[in-house]
Amino acid sequence: MIPSLGLRTPLRLVAAVATALLACTLPGAVSGQQRGGTVVVAQAANPPTLDGMATAAEAARNITMHIYETLYAYSETIAPIPQLAEGVAISDDGLSYVFTLRQGVRFHNGKEMTARDVRASIERYRRVGATKSLLAPVESVEVTGDHEVTLRLSARTPMFLEAFASPRAPVVIIPEEDAAAEVGRISMVGTGPYRLVEYVPDSHVRLARFEDYAEDTRYAGSDGFGGRKAPHFDEVVFRIMPDPGAQVAALEAGEVHVLERIGVPSGRRLAGSDAIVVHENMPWAFTVLIFNTAAGPGANRDFREAVQAALNMEEIMAIVGEGLFDLNHRWQYRGSTYDPGEVGRDRYNRSDLARTAELLARAGYAGEEVILVTDTASQQNIRTAVVAEQQLRAAGINVVIRQFDQPTVLELRRRPEGWHLTTGQMGAAPYFGPVDTLATMTGAQPLFLAPDPQIDALFRELANGPTVEARQETFRRAQAYLYESFPIIKIGDWGKMEATRSNVRGYVPFRIPRMYNVWFEQ
């Protein structure tokens, strides 16, 4: 819990000066910000909904994280930091979390946020939240004061606060009146720095500055998804522009000020322009190949290792990342808190055809057709499939690509027949940490279909690890297991490029295009 310091006046003055100085050193904290203007951000996809807790889609998160806020948020270093909460007191047995709320925080409808709103929001999340399993340990939510909420857990869950703060499908706080609403039927009212004005699907989402926004003065500037958020723009317009060429043209013409994603070749072309600033956001996502371990050749461990041994990751990633990539074998981003290090490195990026032939023979593979399913939703998926197919065919594996649209692939991947291998990109999960990463590989229907008791056990151990060090050790063992069992193959990391007009100041690339603490230079 963050204690009340109770400082005397001279000391407060010193603290204020120190805070101001610190402000100059933190991301998003700068002097000379100017208010006003309408900033236009281009993104390719429509948000499926603006009901913040009901979707884990990146296209929605980019926008909703300006409208809504959570009690705790992820910092720049992916640690939970208080946002709408003053702090939290965790009982010694780890079963009780008492959240004290900040006072004076208002919703966009003018109502002050109280503990009743928080309880209603959490209850709704447990019903309709897109990642509601995160709150599975919660047994009850009680209002224990006007500005205090107590969560009681059914079992000690050391990483509960991390899960609770996850922005993947965030546990946003909405007015109590919206709590009974079904998905998408809420008033879209939050406590964030911008309020929703209109959403015209396939055209734009318009937000306006929330004049009564309660900036979190405990921070000097943006800190990940939290921190102090100063809404300098009068309006933020997210334009939905599906064509990448048109996006770049609009940026060059000055009709768009921020491109949350620009193709690497276009980014490199514009890098020399005085009017445009290009930002590298690296790493952004993993590229993976996922086996169907429930049926077909992928059910055989030796066959899976043969595929791993045959692949040349550098060739694949050069195409997938258009030159912006990292040959990272780790199942976490390099240098992050849970970076598992060199475990499994010797089995990565081998392109060893002799070893592949030996493993194929041991697996009893006789040239059967291996169906590699990919979807049209992501260029990275298509590129991965095409290069991997060529490499695997050269290694004697009879791979054929079947390309469908995303709903068809999702439907197909739930069944054991009709596919053997599929492509995937994991962006948010590894960013949110090892629990999110392993969560996709556990349960009744993991990514690779056949449940793996060993991964399930490692996942439970990880989620219940009492200390960071213990969890790091568990994740190292999880990575070692993935490089022994190969249900899913890590290909590499790729980055994305973003671009802004040069009069947009204070912009720092992140998991969302943050439009607070950003302004136009006049």
Next chain:
Amino acid sequence: MTRFLITRILSAVPVLLVVSLVTFLLIWLVPGDISAELGGTDATPEELEAIRRRLGLDRPLWERALAWYGDLFRGDLGYSYLLQRPVLDAVLERLPVTLSLAGLALVLATVMGLMLGILAAVRHNTLADQGAMVTALIGLSIPDFWFGIVLIILFGVWLGWLPTGGFVALTDDPLGWARSMTLPAMTLALTQMGVIARMTRSSMLDVLGQDYVRTARAKGMPRGTVVFRHALRNAMVPIVTVVGVLTGILLSGAVVIETVFSLPGVGRLIVGAIQRRDFPIIQGGLLVTACVFVFVNIIVDMLYGWFDPRVRDGR
């Protein structure tokens, strides 16, 4: 004429019924549904099944068809799973964008196509004829998405005369509407202009060789009068047929242009619905589009009567 019109409208009803039935069957045969999108990444198979039950996706095909047609005859096209609003409202909101685009493109393509075709016919076997036909062929051959980007770069980025995309409603700002529609309509028109130009040339050449045209010339009638009043009017019936067919192509081709120019039209609405399996929008959107197409064809039939009295009089 009234009887002719009533006959055409009545004959459109079975066409729309067949369109709706085929659409219905096709989309329900496509694998995948919207449950994964609505359920979120954590949804268990049981939760996905519950969503399907809630939306009626688990019901037999005949039962869903009966329910849909029952609603349709009450004027209800259903409710969008994703947009959370009535399908008719969503489609009607987008229709002005697509109709603006297709309508303007049709006018541009017809005017340019007619001019090129007439020029080629009256200057038959000359350099002008070849030039006009090469222009028409280029229009037919250039991919519209590429031409759209070229126009955006030229007029939006380099010259800065026109916006690179987006839509302004005619009622909000007529000038802004014209500016936002110019490049998309030009792009869409270019590809169809060639078809009209070639048909006009061929039809005009037939007519210009007729006795009555020779007689008109021999009487000393001005060349413009002979070409535009006598020859063109008689050459128009096959051209109008082509223009009618092109209307359908323009409506479907508008999807690509709407994507390139970020226009929130019916095409993008339907394509987005297909990608996410928002079945009510697909069904309702396609039915409304089919209605527009049928309506345009009725107008084309009426124009036949205007150009050729024999059709109007039932001869």
